[in-house]
Amino acid sequence: MRTIKAPEQRKHEILDTAEMLFTSKGYAKTTIMDILNAVGIAKGTFYYYFKSKEEVMDAIIMRIIEADAAMARRIAADPDIPVLGKLLQILMAQSPVQGGSKEKMIEQFHQPENAEMHQKSLVQAILHLGPVLADVVEQGVKEGLFRTEYPRETVEFLLAGAQVIFDEGLFQWPQEEVMRRAAAFVRMIEQSLGAEQGSFDFMLERLAGPAADGE
Template identity: 40%
Template sequence: MRIIKNADVRRNEILDAAEALFNLIGFDATTISAIILKAGIARGTVYYHFKSKEDVLDALIERHCQRLLSEAKEIAANSSLPVMERLIQTLMAMNGDKEGAPSVITQQMHRPQNALMHQKTHQTMLEAIPPILMGIIEDGIKEGLFHTPYPYESLEMIVAHVNTVFDDYAEKLTEKELLSRIRAFIFNLERIFGAAPGSFDSVAVLFHTDCGVDE
C-alpha cells in the first residue's frame, strides 16, 4: 500500500537527506540523484518541491535561520532569567555554529557564487533579530541596567556590525586583530546601551574565545 505524506513532510524529508549528504561529502559532491536515493523518493517528487540542488540549499538556509530564530524567541521570552543571562543565551541560540566549526550551510553561504544567498540571509537576520532582543533590552532599561533613548536603533546597528565584521571577514583577521575587535565591540556595547563597565564581558563567549577584557 502506497503511503501518501503531507507535502511539508516530504519537503522536509528531502531537506533532511540533502543536509546529511552535504555534511558527509560536501555540497559539490552531492547530486540530486544521491539526494533522491538517500530520501528514498521518486525523482519527480524532488523536482515538484525544488528546481535544482541550489534551490535545495537555499531552502536549507531558510529552514536553518527559522530554527535559530524560533529557539531564540523562546529563550528571549523567558523573563524568569536575569536580563544579561537571557540576552547571552538568546544570542547564543542564534549562533548556527555553536561548536565553533562552521557548518556546511555556513561554508556555502560564504562562497563567492552564493553572495546573493548570503545577502538574503543577512537581511533576514537584520529584520528578525532586533524585535526578538527588544523585550530583553526594555527589561534591562526598567531594571536600570541599560540607559539609552534609542534601544531599537541601537540593536539594528549592533546586528549590522556583527554581520559585517564578525561574519563577513573575521576569517581574514589574525588572532590579535580579532581579539582587538572583540574588545572594541564589548567596549562600544557598554556605551551604546549606557551599561556599566564590564556588563557585557560575557559576550566574549559568543566568539568561542576569551578576549581578556581585563588585561
C-alpha cells in the first residue's frame, strides 16, 4: 500500500536523500533518477517540489545556512553572554563537525564543477549571518567596546574577506601563511570596529585551527 506523507515531510525526505547522495556519490554524478529511486517516488512527485537538481542543492544550502543563522540568533539573544563571548560562540557554531553532513557538503562546494553553488553558499551566509553579527556589534558599540558608524557594512566586508581568504577549497596556505593571515585579519577586525588591540586574539586559534588539523 502506498504511503501518503505530508508535503513538508516528503520535501524533507527528498532533501535528506539528495544530501546523502550528493555527499556519497558526488553532486555532479548524482541524477534526479538516483534521487527518485532512493526515495521511492515518481517524477511527478519530485517536480511538484523541485524544478531541477540545482534547485534541490539550493534548498540544501539554505537549510544549512538557516540552521547556522538560527543558532547564531539564539547566542546573540542570550543576555548572559558578553559581547566578545557571543562573537566567539557564533564563530565556533559555524564550524562543521568533522565527518558530519555539513563538512561533507562543503567538500562538494569545493569541487571545481560546483563553483556556482559554492558562490551561492558564500552569498547566503553573508546575507543571513551578517544581520545577526551586526546586532552583536551594535550591542558592543552601546557598551563602549566598539566604535564604528557602520556595524552591518563592516561585518559584511569582514565576512566576505574571511570566507574567501580562509576557504581551504580556494587556497591551500602553509600553516605559517595561515597564521600570518589570521593575525592580520584579527588586527583588521579590531581596527574596523574600533576595538581595543588584543580584544579579538581569541579568534587566532579558531582561524588557524582547520589548517592545523589538516597537517
